[in-house]
Each structure stands twice: as C-alpha cells, then as structure tokens.
Amino acid sequence: MSPVMMTRAIPALKAGVFALALGGMTGLAAPAHAQVGAFKQAVAEAASASEPVAQFYRDTKFEPIWTGSDESSRLRRAALFRALEEAGTHGLPDRSAEIADLMNILRNVQTTRDLGRAEVAMSRALVNYAADLQTGLLEPRRIDEGIVRKKHQPDFASYLTGIRDQAPVAFLRSLAPQNPQYQALLREKMRLEALQAAGGWGPTVSAKKLERGDQGGAVIALRNRLIEMGYLERSASLRYDTALEGAVQKFQAAHGLDADGVAGAGTIAEINKPVSARLKSVLVAMERERWLTPDRGERHILVNQTDFTAKIIDNGEVTFQTRSVIGKDHSDRRSPEFSDVMEHMVINPSWYVPRSIITKEYLPKLKANPNAVGHIEITDSRGRKVNRSTADFSQYTARNFPYAMRQPPSRKNALGLVKFMFPNKYNIYLHDTPQKSLFQREVRAFSHGCIRLAQPFEFAYALLAKQTENPKQFFDGILSSGKETKVDLEQQVPVHLIYRTAFVTPEGRAEYRRDVYGRDAKVWAALERAGVVLPGVQG
Structure with a gap:
C-alpha cells in the first residue's frame, strides 16, 4: 500500500485508552510515486540516528510495519502501546510520557514525510524498550568500578523483524528474560508489591537480643512479624518458645545468617527491614539478571x-x-x-605474588628485615634466586622494585x-x-x-x-x-x-543477603535516577 493510501485510511490505533486516529492527508496533488519517494526519504533520514533501525528499513526497502491501514499494522501499534504501558511490571521506568509523545506524533500526521517520521518513531520506541528489557536499563561499568561485566549485545534489528513476522503480543512478551530465576524474581516482585499495598509485615521489633525463654512486647512483635513473613504458624504464645526459635532459624537460614535460633542484633536488623527494602533488592536483582547473557x-x-x-x-x-x-x-x-x-x-x-601485594605488603617488610616472608622465593628477571643476605631492599620503591616473588x-x-x-x-x-x-x-x-x-x-x-x-x-x-x-x-x-542480594531457590523460596560491598545500593540509586520507582512508596 502506498503512503498516500495509508494516510487516508489509517484506523483507530487502539480501543479505549488509545482511541486515536491519524489525520488524513489533504491537498496532495503529486503523483503516488512521489509520495512513496518522500516517505522512503523521511524514513531514511529519521532512521539514520539508529543504525539497527536504519539497516532494517534498508533491508526491507523502507516498507512500513506500523503506519499501514491494514489490520496487522493496527495490531502491532496496539501491542507496542500496551507493552510500553506495562513496562513498570518489569521494574522499568514509567513510559507514560513516551506514550503521549508517540500518540501526539501519530495524531499530527499531515504529510507523507510526517508519516515516515512516525513510522521510525514507533520502531525506535520498540528497539529502546526491548533493549532495556533484554539487556538492562543501566550500563554496569558506570555504577561501580568492581562491576566490570559487559552486557550481552543482541541483534537489535531483529526486534523489528520479530514484531513484523510474529504475533505482536506474543513476541513482545517473549522479550523479557525467560530464564527461571528472572521469572521467579518477577513473581516475588508482584508478591512484595501486594504486601506493601496491604501494609507490610507490621510493627518492627524493639530489642537488642531475644532468645528462648524471653517474653514481653518485643517477643510478641517478633512472633507477629515472623508470622506475616510466613516463617511461623499463627499462635497466641507470649514466650520465645521452641516454635519461635525454629522460625528464627528458618529466617536466619533464608537470609545468610548463622542459624542458631537466637535473635541477636544482626538477625533483628534483618527482620526489621521493611518490604520496600526487599522490593528494592528484587528490582536490582532483575536488572542484574538482564545484564547477564541468556546463554x-x-x-x-x-x-x-x-x-x-x-x-x-x-x-x-x-x-x-x-x-x-x-x-x-x-x-x-x-x-x-x-x-x-x-x-x-x-x-x-x-603462587606468583601479584605486584600489588609485593609492593604494598612485602616490600616494607623486606626493608625492615631482608629475611622477612622467608617462605617466598625472590627471583630476578632471569629467574635466578636473589641472595637475601647481600640484597639491599632499602634502595627500592614500589615503582622500581625489580624482583618477582613466588611461593613454591x-x-x-x-x-x-x-x-x-x-x-x-x-x-x-x-x-x-x-x-x-x-x-x-x-x-x-x-x-x-x-x-x-x-x-x-x-x-x-x-x-x-x-x-x-x-x-x-x-x-x-x-x-x-x-x-x-x-x-x-x-x-x-x-x-x-x-x-x-535477592534470589529465588529452586524450591521457589525467596532469599535475601546483605549488600557486602554496597554495590546494590549504588545500582538502586542509578535505577532511581533513571526513573524506576517503588509502587506506593515515596522516598
């Protein structure tokens, strides 16, 4: 179908929320082939900023996949808008503004060139959404110097081929990581969101340490919180009894703590963490899963x-x-x-001692005592053992120390x-x-x-x-x-x-760990800056 026919007959994009029609073109007297040329040129120009998008359209001779008046194009548009609307399900930023921009672009199509730009805008929206969903929203290396992971790079043009050739809704659903861990984290996210909406796990535990035999308000708070978390059957016991001790052990095991059944400071700190904290860990884990290659x-x-x-x-x-x-x-x-x-x-x-350890740890000792670290061989550039009794280590610095060190x-x-x-x-x-x-x-x-x-x-x-x-x-x-x-x-x-810091075991149990290096806090901060929010949680 020519661009002229498309712009005169594009139907409603989507019933309900997206009940929107493209305006028809008026006052066009040029031959149809001129309109085709204008459309292709507009697509080529708009797509030039994204090589995968440009390559797709070159390969397909600039045929439209979004802006046609046929039913397939309408279904693609509707499926994409719905996917963008539901991006938050996967812990991605709200895309309401992007949806509004796309709808505005489509609503204001007046010329063939406008139509070409609208075509590319839809394609770029798909590629950007799919890339975020498949490979992650963030660039790992920019977050922390210890996160040196390289994100896998899919064939971005294949997203456009997929939406063209496959059932649109099914194709868009297939873009999310399909590995069991990601899918389990997604279910845990939804569970925690429901808990958050229902008020969380109740009052926190105000105590430094609780153990078997204790009783009082703190024990009741501990019992009630563990009941809400699913580690203890409902009871009216006011004491730290065998059942409560067992529940504490289960909680400890699921949070990487020594499972001794005593609610010490570390255990109580973990028990008191709100649903929102666990939800952040899950959202970070989902982003990290997207970084990791599916193969x-x-x-x-x-x-x-x-x-x-x-x-x-x-x-x-x-x-x-x-x-x-x-x-x-x-x-x-x-x-x-x-x-x-x-x-x-x-x-x-x-053990070939790394240069950093030689200069930072061993050289100062050798300067003080040439016979220090005697279990380590010192060799010169030709592999010959250095005679410690005649070597003058005091003359060397971290920059000019000439020897290698090896532990046999x-x-x-x-x-x-x-x-x-x-x-x-x-x-x-x-x-x-x-x-x-x-x-x-x-x-x-x-x-x-x-x-x-x-x-x-x-x-x-x-x-x-x-x-x-x-x-x-x-x-x-x-x-x-x-x-x-x-x-x-x-x-x-x-x-x-x-x-x-959040993962789901093969048995389907969500477990949590402490942020040993503080990296997850940095990832969460980066996600927030990118627009990710917790449902119902402010700040």
Missing part, C-alpha cells in the same frame, strides 16, 4: 558473592555447591563481577593445593586455601579478590568427572606427586561471578 552454558559455574557460595550448574540444576571466601571490603580487594570461561586447573600450584607448591601455599583458571585481565580465579577456619564465619570477605573454596578437591572431582572415569583417583595421583601440574578441561566451563 550461560548447559554446564556453568555460578559464584554469588553476597551468598559466599560457588556452585556447578548442570542443565539448570545445582550438582555441586561449596562455601566460598570473597575479596575483603577494601577498595583494592573487592572481588569483581564478570563472566569468563574456565580452561584448566593447576594441581600443586605455585606446598600445603601452606596461599593457593592451597589446587587453583581453577579462567584467564582474565583481573587476575581472578578460584582456589584452595590453608585458612580453613574462615569458612565457618558468617560473612566471608577476607581475600585479595580471588574466590577461595571450602571444598576444592570435591569441586575438582566434579569438573573432572566429565573427562575421566575415576576423577578422585586421577586428581589424588597428581596431588601426591607434589609436582605442579596443569590439567586442561576437555569441556571448558563458563564462570559467572555475580552479586545478588
């Missing part, structure tokens, strides 16, 4: 820093899990967030007896550690940035099981040799270092 690997490794765990996931199921230690909450030690691919492991590894393989090695490598510019990897007591801590942020594993041998067995019949025998044989040995993984495994 995570049938087998992949997932390290959730706030949960202090490392997991092996096979076809969506957790097949191995262990506790972990992450980087200390110092500016130069926090573990970064990124994805890479694990290629090999090293059994009986040497041993049970006391800083890396323990095995490390798992996914080579990256951040020099981050997973490894064993001789400091086993740290895994008993509730908050496990102690390393220089690498991820330490509580069960590194079992982790290795699980990885090796894909390539050897007896992974334990294979691994232990190399281990007992004491020789530094590289073992390639025949099936390389994607590794995702993530940061989630």
